[in-house]
Amino acid sequence: MKRLVGCIVYALVVVTILLAAHRLRAEPGTPAPEQKQQTPQNTQQVPKTASEQADAEHHATIPKYFTTRPPFSEGIFPCTTCHAGLKPDKTRRELYFHTEISLKHAAKQRWCLDCHDSENRDRLRLANGDHVTFEESYMLCGQCHGNVFREWKKGIHGKRTGLWNSDKPGDKVYLLCVNCHNPHSPQFKPIKPLPLPVRPNEITNIKGTSTVEIEGHKLYIPVYGK
Amino acid sequence: MFRFIKELIFHLTRGSALYYVWIIALLAIIFNGVVAYTHQLEAGLIVTNMRDQVSWGAYIANFTFLVGVAAAAVLLVIPAYLYHFKPIKEIVLFGEMIAITALIMCLMFVIVDLGRPQFAWHMLITPNFPNSLLVWDVIALNGYLVINIAAVSYILYRKAHGLEYKMSIMWPIVMLSIPWAISIHTVTAFLYNGLSSRPFWNASIVAPRFIASALCSGPALMILIFQVARRLSDIDVTDTAIFKIAELIAYAMGLNLYLFGAEIFKEFYSDSIHLAPMKYLFFGLKGHDILVPFARTAIVCNVAAFFLFLNHKTRENFLTLNVACILVIIGVFIEKGVGLIIPGFVPDTLGEIYDYFPTATEGKICISIWATGALIYTFMIKTAIPIYKGELSLLSKGVSPAISKMRS
Amino acid sequence: MEGIYMKRRDFLKTASVAVALGLEGIALPDRDAGASIWETFFQKHFREMTQAEKEEVVKKLETDYKKRFGKDIKVKANGPLPNVLYGYGLDLTRCVGCRRCVYACVTENNLSRNPQIQYISVLRFKSGEKWVDDLEDADKYYNPDVVPEPGHFYMPVQCQQCEKPACTKVCPTQATWKEPDGIVVVDYNWCIGCRYCMAACPYGARKFNWAQPTIPVEQINPQTHYLGNRFKHRGCVEKCTFCIQRVRENPGRYPACVEICPVGARKFGNLLDEKSEIRLLIETKRVFRLKEHLNTNPKFYYFFSL
Numbered sequence: 001m002k003r004l005v006g007c008i009v010y011a012l013v014v015v016t017i018l019l020a021a022h023r024l025r026a027e028p029g030t031p032a033p034e035q036k037q038q039t040p041q042n043t044q045q046v047p048k049t050a051s052e053q054a055d056a057e058h059h060a061t062i063p064k065y066f067t068t069r070p071p072f073s074e075g076i077f078p079c080t081t082c083h084a085g086l087k088p089d090k091t092r093r094e095l096y097f098h099t100e101i102s103l104k105h106a107a108k109q110r111w112c113l114d115c116h117d118s119e120n121r122d123r124l125r126l127a128n129g130d131h132v133t134f135e136e137s138y139m140l141c142g143q144c145h146g147n148v149f150r151e152w153k154k155g156i157h158g159k160r161t162g163l164w165n166s167d168k169p170g171d172k173v174y175l176l177c178v179n180c181h182n183p184h185s186p187q188f189k190p191i192k193p194l195p196l197p198v199r200p201n202e203i204t205n206i207k208g209t210s211t212v213e214i215e216g217h218k219l220y221i222p223v224y225g226k
Numbered sequence: 227m228f229r230f231i232k233e234l235i236f237h238l239t240r241g242s243a244l245y246y247v248w249i250i251a252l253l254a255i256i257f258n259g260v261v262a263y264t265h266q267l268e269a270g271l272i273v274t275n276m277r278d279q280v281s282w283g284a285y286i287a288n289f290t291f292l293v294g295v296a297a298a299a300v301l302l303v304i305p306a307y308l309y310h311f312k313p314i315k316e317i318v319l320f321g322e323m324i325a326i327t328a329l330i331m332c333l334m335f336v337i338v339d340l341g342r343p344q345f346a347w348h349m350l351i352t353p354n355f356p357n358s359l360l361v362w363d364v365i366a367l368n369g370y371l372v373i374n375i376a377a378v379s380y381i382l383y384r385k386a387h388g389l390e391y392k393m394s395i396m397w398p399i400v401m402l403s404i405p406w407a408i409s410i411h412t413v414t415a416f417l418y419n420g421l422s423s424r425p426f427w428n429a430s431i432v433a434p435r436f437i438a439s440a441l442c443s444g445p446a447l448m449i450l451i452f453q454v455a456r457r458l459s460d461i462d463v464t465d466t467a468i469f470k471i472a473e474l475i476a477y478a479m480g481l482n483l484y485l486f487g488a489e490i491f492k493e494f495y496s497d498s499i500h501l502a503p504m505k506y507l508f509f510g511l512k513g514h515d516i517l518v519p520f521a522r523t524a525i526v527c528n529v530a531a532f533f534l535f536l537n538h539k540t541r542e543n544f545l546t547l548n549v550a551c552i553l554v555i556i557g558v559f560i561e562k563g564v565g566l567i568i569p570g571f572v573p574d575t576l577g578e579i580y581d582y583f584p585t586a587t588e589g590k591i592c593i594s595i596w597a598t599g600a601l602i603y604t605f606m607i608k609t610a611i612p613i614y615k616g617e618l619s620l621l622s623k624g625v626s627p628a629i630s631k632m633r634s
Numbered sequence: 635m636e637g638i639y640m641k642r643r644d645f646l647k648t649a650s651v652a653v654a655l656g657l658e659g660i661a662l663p664d665r666d667a668g669a670s671i672w673e674t675f676f677q678k679h680f681r682e683m684t685q686a687e688k689e690e691v692v693k694k695l696e697t698d699y700k701k702r703f704g705k706d707i708k709v710k711a712n713g714p715l716p717n718v719l720y721g722y723g724l725d726l727t728r729c730v731g732c733r734r735c736v737y738a739c740v741t742e743n744n745l746s747r748n749p750q751i752q753y754i755s756v757l758r759f760k761s762g763e764k765w766v767d768d769l770e771d772a773d774k775y776y777n778p779d780v781v782p783e784p785g786h787f788y789m790p791v792q793c794q795q796c797e798k799p800a801c802t803k804v805c806p807t808q809a810t811w812k813e814p815d816g817i818v819v820v821d822y823n824w825c826i827g828c829r830y831c832m833a834a835c836p837y838g839a840r841k842f843n844w845a846q847p848t849i850p851v852e853q854i855n856p857q858t859h860y861l862g863n864r865f866k867h868r869g870c871v872e873k874c875t876f877c878i879q880r881v882r883e884n885p886g887r888y889p890a891c892v893e894i895c896p897v898g899a900r901k902f903g904n905l906l907d908e909k910s911e912i913r914l915l916i917e918t919k920r921v922f923r924l925k926e927h928l929n930t931n932p933k934f935y936y937f938f939s940l
Contacts, residue, residue, distance in 0.1 A: 155911030156723075156919065157939060159898030165715075166885035180898065188897065190780035194733040197774060200277035200580045203749040209850060212737075217894055219737040220853050222750060270868040271827075272749060272845035281832040281842060341827020341842065341869025344675075348807040348826055352679050360806035360830050422928045423800060423836030425768070499768045576755055576791060576838040577772035 070134045070178050077134075079121030088118040104185040115140055115183070141177040152177070195221050230386070230620050237618060238608055244458070252601045259594015262587045263338060271341055273587045279580035280571040282339070284588045287563035288595070289335035291443065292328045293414045294436065294562055296370065298444020299325035300407035301474055307393075307400040313467035319381055319614065320455065320463075321448055322374045323606045325407075328444075329371040331599040338591055359417045366410045373403045378606075382613050386620040411436045424570045425500035429492075435485045436562065441478035442528075443558035445471045446551040451603070453548070461611050469542050475554065476535035483532055486561075503569035506579070516581040517568060520560050527557030670694070679808065680711075680821040680860065692860060699865070703851050711860040714815035715884055720876050720933065721816075721912040722889075723901030723921070724790065727939045731756050731781045731788030735891035735900065739792075742877060742890035743863040744855050746847030753874040754792045754891060755838060761785050767925070792891075793818060793839035793874035794924060794932030801831035801840060810871070815882065816905075816933055817875050819861040827869040836925045837932075843868045876902070905933065 092111050095101075103110065117125040124132050124140050132139045142149030151157035159180065162173040177183070194212070198205065207225045211218055241249075266273050276283040302321035305311040337343050353361045377399045384391045415433035422428050449468055456463040493504045505511050507521045534540045534550035541547055573579050584592070612618040677691060688711045699707040736754045745751045757772035759765040765772065772789075782788065799818050802810050809824035810831060832840045846868040858864040859879035866872050877889035881902075887893070892900040903910030912935070915921065921935040 151918070151939065154914040154918070155903075156725075156901065156915045157898070159895065160911070161888055161893045163885035164881060164888045164892075164902055165718075165904065168885075171885055175898070180896075188730065190782065191730065191732050191896065192779065193731060193777070193781045194737050196733075196777045197736070197752055197755070198750050199775065200279050201275070203277065204272060204845060206748040206750055209747050209853065214734060214894065214896075217738065218741065219734065219894070220741050220747070220850075221737050222747065270843065270845040272868075274844075277844065278832065278838070278841055281829040336828075339828070341829070341871075342825065343827075345824070345826045348679075348809065348824055352682075352808040352824070354803075354805055354808045357803050358806045358830070359804065360828060364806070417830075418833075421800070421804070421834050423834055423925075499764070499770055502768065502770055570833070573768070573770060574838055575769070575836050576757060576774065577769035578774060578838075 068173055068175055068179055070137060070176055072134070077122070079116075083121040088113070090118060101184045104187070105183065135176075137183070138177050141183075194219070195224065198222070198224065227620065230618070233618055234609055237612060238605060241608070248604065249601070252597045252604070255597035256594045256601065259591050259597070262590035262594070266338070266587060266591065267343075273585060275582055275585045275588065277580060277582075279574045279578050280568060280582040282567050282571070283582055284564070284584040284592050285335045285339035287567045288592055289332050289339070290414060290566060291559050291563045292332045292335065293367070293411055294440030294558065295444040295447055296325045296328035296332065296367075297407045297411040297437070297440045298448070299374070300404055301441055301445050301471070301478075302448070303400060303403055303407070305470070307396060308404075311470070313464045314470060317452060317461075317463050317467055319378060319610060320452065320461070320607060322378050323603060323610065324444070324448055324451065325374045326371060326378065327599045327603045327606070329367055329374070330602060331595050332367055333371075334595045334598065335592075338595070359413060359420055362413045363410075363417055366406070366413045370403070370406050370410045373399060373406055377403065378610075382610060383620075385613050385616070386618065388616060388619065388621060408437060411440050418566070418570060421570075423575055426503035427566075427570045429489060431485055431489050431492075435482065435489070438478055438482035438485055439558045439562050442475050442482055442531075442554050443562070445475050445478075446531075446554040446558075449475075449551050450548065450555075453544070455607060455611075459607070459611050460615065461607075465542075468547075472535055472541045472547055472550075473538075475550075476532065476541065479528065479532040479535060479554065483528060486528075502573050506572050507565060507569045511573065511579060514572075514579045514581050516583060517564065521565050524557045524560035524565055527553040528561065531557060674823070677823055679824050681808075681811070688860075695860070695864065703854060705851060705854060705856060707854065707856045707858060709858050709860055709864055710879060712882060714813050714817075715882060715886075717904075717906050719816045719905040720795065720881060721903060721905035721910075721916075722795070722876065722934045723912050723915045724934070724936050725897075725899040725901070725939045726787065726789060726936055728897040728899035729756075729788045729790060730897055731758055731776070731783075731786075732896060734894045734896060735790060738890040738894035739874070741853070742855055742880075743874075744849055744858065744865060746843065746849060746866070747853075748848050749843075749845050751841045751843070751847065751872070753839070753841065754790050756788055756790045758783075758786050758788050761787055765789075766922075767927075789936070790891075791837055791839070791924065792934075793876075794837050794930070794934035795874075795876060797931035797933060798929060800834040800836060800928070800930055804830045804834040806830065813861075817861075817878055817882075818873065819875055819878065820871055820873060821861070822864075822866050822870045822872065825870040827871065829871065831871055836928050836930060840871050840873045842871050 090113055095112075113125075114127075115124055117123045117131055120131075122134075124134060124137055126132060126140055127143050138149065138152065142152075148157050155174075158177070159175045160172055161175075163171040166172060181188070205225060206222050208223045209220045210223050212221055213219075262273075274283060299321045302314055302318045306315040306318035337346065340346060349361065349364065355361045355365075377396070380395060380399070381391045412433045415436040418424070418427035419430070419432040420428075449471055452463045452468060455461050490504075493501050502511060506514065507517050509515070510518050531550045531553035534546050534553070540550065568582055571580075571582070609618075674694075678687065680688070683691065692709045692711050695709045696707060699705070699709075733756050736752050736756060739745070739753050740747075740751075743753065745753065755774050757769060757774055758776040759772060763771050769789075769791075776783070776786075795816055795818055797812075797816070799812055802808075802812055802818060805811075806828060807824055807826055809826070810818065810820045812818050827842070829842055832842060843866050847866050849865075855863060857879055859875075859882070862875045862878035877887075877891075880887040881889060888902055889900075892902045901911050901915055903912035905912060905916075907913060915937060916935060919937040919939065921937040923932045923935060
């Protein structure tokens with residue numbers, strides 16, 4: 001009996017989300033939806049359950065906004081490599097593993113499994129229990145950061161690179177939230193600024209140039225004498 | 227005609243020892259400047275201290291001052307031709323020659339300021355007219371140059387034939403030259419005035435102030451030059467003429483100080499952020515006070531000169547008169563030169579303060595242009611005086627008695 | 635988010651410096667130099683050239699560059715795209731003042747390394763101090779170990795690509811003008827170097843070649859545009875063109891400064907396309923333009939995202 005009620009509630013939720021997604025799609029300013037399903041690399045090997053099928057269906061209605069990959073840590077993803085054999089422990093505790101992660105993202109209210117799916121670590125979970133892949137993590141972030149999510153879809157928030165006047169997937173590169181913000185500690189870390197310009201009376205007092213590489217771009221910066 | 231030119235050249239090579247020393251000194255200064263300019267052409271304007279922050283400097287400052295000097299000839303033209311005031315009528319020719327010289331110097335100052343002077347002719351092919359005030363200025367300056375050359379050559383041509391000029395021919399030239407003189411300085415003022423990005427220049431009082439100060443510095447320069455000229459040659463400049471000019475300077479300086487006061491009041495009383503350049507000029511801004519001594523000197527000079535000119539006792543005493551003239555020239559040179567150009571750029575449009583001060587190269591080039599002007603004026607006056615006096619004539623030898631009769 | 639710095643020092647060796655004894659450099663072309671130099675000397679205004687003449691000039695430039703740098707350098711002279719008016723957005727909430735845009739621009743646009751020329755000036759202001767009108771308390775020379783610094787904010791300024799540019803209005807030779815796609819360009823060969831435009835520009839966007847610009851040959855960006863990042867010579871004025879060599883293509887790349895910005899503060903697009911990010915930005919954010927009281931109508935919009 002309990003199961004039946006659960007199923008009905010679940011079906012209702014799915015319908016609501018489907019409708020919401022439809023509205024989302026109809027929002028002005030979103031690029032033409034690409035119906036072509038991208039074959040996500042490194043996705044879960046586990047067989048899909050009925051609810052997962054439903055999720056996949058509703059995600060398909062959301063345009064593929066991005067072409068970048070999430071910044072998976074080397075040797076960590078797919079998580080199931082280790083986690084498949086581990087029994088999920090839902091208690092809030094100090095971790096023995098993943099010690100490099102220090103949660104600075106509303107840490108008091110949050111725990112790993114609020115976002116990571118306990119049953120399949122290769123996917124994420126939304127607040128409503130729905131599942132999304134890492135490639136679609138913006139769905140997860142967008143739950144709380146609604147304004148930012150909306151602006152990101154329009155291209156006001158976040159970074160877009162590639163070809164400015166082409167909407168073909170791959171031509172315009174949309175960064176995911178997690179490409180810039182570490183989800184466990186989303187605030188930007190201070191960075192070293194590039195050299196200051198020379199003062200007007202020293203515009204020829206330049207010793208040479210040096211090369212810095214930033215995200216695959218080679219930049220030439222000046223070297224000044226003491 | 228050929229004989230005339232031969233005699234002219236012969237005449238130019240003749241002179242006292244002082245004349246030779248003067249010419250050689252000028253040529254040496256000019257040579258020094260040519261060397262400096264060659265260096266500038268090869269290396270680029272990097273040899274100056276102008277930079278993106280202060281993109282105009284000593285050249286344009288000198289240019290602005292000299293446009294004023296050129297415009298000031300009108301102060302002689304009006305009493306001479308319109309009111310037929312005899313003492314000034316005698317010397318108006320030499321005033322017009324000052325205008326010609328000043329204009330040539332102006333054009334030289336603009337040329338040396340160009341990054342690519344060899345392409346200056348592009349302005350003739352695709353002039354941005356009527357939008358660019360620089361095109362207006364080029365037209366105004368060259369037009370005024372042509373007008374003055376026409377007036378001077380016509381008068382000298384008639385004199386060389388032993389005749390006085392005909393008013394029927396002079397009248398249109400004069401009528402054109404008076405508004406044109408005002409216009410050259412007005413257009414030059416508008417050149418700066420029209421730039422809304424530079425609050426220091428973007429004040430409607432700039433053009434009137436230009437005219438008022440021009441009517442001080444130009445005539446003051448003339449008074450000095452006339453005194454030298456009448457001492458060194460037999461040119462006849464009466465004291466009456468000089469005192470009359472001095473009197474006119476007093477009025478012009480009064481007006482200039484009044485307009486200056488009006489501007490100072492408006493800027494300092496309203497005390498908006500646009501006051502920054504004015505503060506930089508008179509008090510220094512954020513510890514940058516390179517122009518302050520100059521700006522204050524200019525005020526002192528102008529005020530002191532005003533009282534010296536105003537009092538007819540000091541005005542008619544050659545010692546105090548000459549002191550006053552020098553004070554005016556220094557005062558206006560600073561006020562309309564560095565005092566106008568540099569604060570337009572400081573602080574710059576992005577709030578940066580760069581203390582511009584000309585390099586030695588800029589100094590050499592400026593001085594050599596002044597020397598060129600002095601040389602041109604010396605030659606002009608040396609040619610004009612004998613023609614004026616009838617000693618050099620286009621008439622054949624036999625016809626000259628008429629003139630000698632006139633002279634005696 | 636920290637970028638990975640891989641510092642390699644390649645100092646300018648005099649030999650490697652492309653000292654361009656420019657054709658347009660010396661006062662007048664050499665008498666022995668032959669017809670081609672006179673041809674360059676008497677070259678027409680870019681806008682008065684026919685298509686064939688443009689192609690010829692471009693070809694000539696490419697051969698000259700090959701001779702000078704021993705490198706194939708492409709020079710384009712293509713015209714504006716139809717129905718495009720470029721617009722730019724800059725999110726002041728996001729900018730951290732890292733100056734990566736400055737050097738991405740220097741690299742992309744073949745800007746002179748010595749003397750130093752930079753199109754973008756990143757200004758730093760103290761929070762809560764007056765700043766926006768005359769930018770009087772701006773600091774361009776801030777040099778902390780890391781940015782952003784607490785208590786400060788940053789505002790990069792470059793050419794605002796005004797709809798009513800003060801600079802083109804004053805140019806005596808019409809050597810600078812606004813293209814139909816809204817980009818203000820300079821014909822470097824037609825500019826006489828009077829610097830009147832620099833006096834007129836309210837944004838300090840115009841830069842003058844006080845000396846012969848130099849750039850190490852291996853650092854040259856070989857993709858150039860005649861009105862954009864080709865090599866400049868001493869004595870002419872130059873400025874930001876929204877990377878005309880990139881954006882005036884269909885499809886075309888984003889400007890270099892947009893591409894490099896680590897915080898995504900820079901936005902770019904077509905103002906005539908109502909779905910472009912720049913249009914959506916103008917419609918949904920409260921934007922402002924620099925020195926709006928001067929009525930230059932920039933197409934460069936600053937905004938705050940928070």
